[in-house]
Amino acid sequence: AVEVDIAPGLPGLLMVGLPDAAVQESRERVRAALRNSGLQMPLTRVIVNLAPADLRKEGPAFDLPIALAVLAASGQLDPRSLNDVWCAGELGLDGALRPVRGALALALAARRAGARALLLPAANGSEAALVDELTIWPATDLRAALHWLQGTGVSAGTATITPVAKPEPHPEQELQEGDRQLDLADVRGQPHGRRALEIAAAGGHHLLL
Numbered sequence: 438a439v440e441v442d443i444a445p446g447l448p449g450l451l452m453v454g455l456p457d458a459a460v461q462e463s464r465e466r467v468r469a470a471l472r473n474s475g476l477q478m479p480l481t482r483v484i485v486n487l488a489p490a491d492l493r494k495e496g497p498a499f500d501l502p503i504a505l506a507v508l509a510a511s512g513q514l515d516p517r518s519l520n521d522v523w524c525a526g527e528l529g530l531d532g533a534l535r536p537v538r539g540a541l542a543l544a545l546a547a548r549r550a551g552a553r554a555l556l557l558p559a560a561n562g563s564e565a566a567l568v569d570e571l572t573i574w575p576a577t578d579l580r581a582a583l584h585w586l587q588g589t590g591v592s593a594g595t596a597t598i599t600p601v602a603k604p605e606p607h608p609e610q611e612l613q614e615g616d617r618q619l620d621l622a623d624v625r626g627q628p629h630g631r632r633a634l635e636i637a638a639a640g641g642h643h644l645l646l
Contacts, residue, residue, distance in 0.1 A: 438488045439499065441506040446482030454487030457495045466497070466528045467504045474532035474579045479511045498537040501526035501556070504579060505586070518586040521553035522574075526561075532579040536560035542639035544568040556582055 450464045471478045485503055487494045501524050508514035525543055527535040540561035545568055547555045554572040557565055562575030576582040624631050630646060637644040 439502040439506045440486040440488060441503070441510040442484045442486075443479050443510050444482045444484065448480045448482070450478075450483045450485065452485050452487070454485075454490045455493045456487055456499075457493065459497050460487070460494050460499050463497060463500045463503055463528075466500050466530060467507065469530040470500070470504060470528040470532040470579055471507070473530065476508060476513060476579075477511070479507070483507060483510075496537065497527035497535075498525040498539075500528035501534065501579075501582065504528060505582070508583075514583065514586065518588075521551070522556055522586065523547040523550070523552045523554070524556035524582070526556075526558045526576075526582075528579065534558035534576055534578055534582065539639050540564045541567060542635070544571055544573070547571060554585070556585055 450468070452461055452464060456463075468478050485506070487499065505514065505519060505524065509516040509519060523543065523546075525537050525540075527537055529535060534557075536558045540557055541564050543557075544555055544565040548568055548571040552571065554574050555565055556574040556576060559575040559577045559581075562573055565571075565573045565575075574582075574585040576585060621631050621634060633644065633646070636642070
């Protein structure tokens with residue numbers, strides 16, 4: 438989770454919660470992306486907390502959540518629009534959204550948590566759309582992400598932010614009558630093995646058990 442507090446003091450953005458170098462550098466990407474998208478970075482002290490504080494945070498996927506949290510804390514975005522919305526994405530200096538790794542795993546976690554929607558870079562849309570019963574909001578840039586949150590995403594009229602259609606199952610892959618889909622949730626007594634399988638599947642790694 439990303440928490441933002443705006444407090445009196447010299448302008449600056451402080452990042453806490455064990456961020457790695459890529460997350461620390463998001464400060465400059467967020468500042469530039471907001472400015473180049475016609476939005477404002479608060480001219481005061483901004484504290485960003487990445488919770489839980491005892492887990493190491495890695496990668497640029499926190500760019501979009503941080504930017505949206507800053508906009509909500511500064512009154513440029515209705516905080517209620519973020520309720521039950523999960524998001525991830527790397528920001529370019531011009532506000533463009535670049536794809537991130539692990540979109541499928543994130544979509545599965547969002548569905549499990551009962552998320553209202555998952556907001557992602559458009560390039561990740563088809564991957565995340567493989568997860569049934571989850572609304573995917575693909576956006577090409579920060580402005581398009583705001584359109585979704587403000588309820589104008591579909592009516593914005595550009596094909597790049599239209600929800601990606603879920604692929605139709607191949608006839609040969611359809612389950613025969615009497616069969617059922619297997620689920621790792623059915624595996625009991627092997628928490629470490631199950632976790633290893635989930636990580637390998639999310640990252641596309643080989644695995645030997």
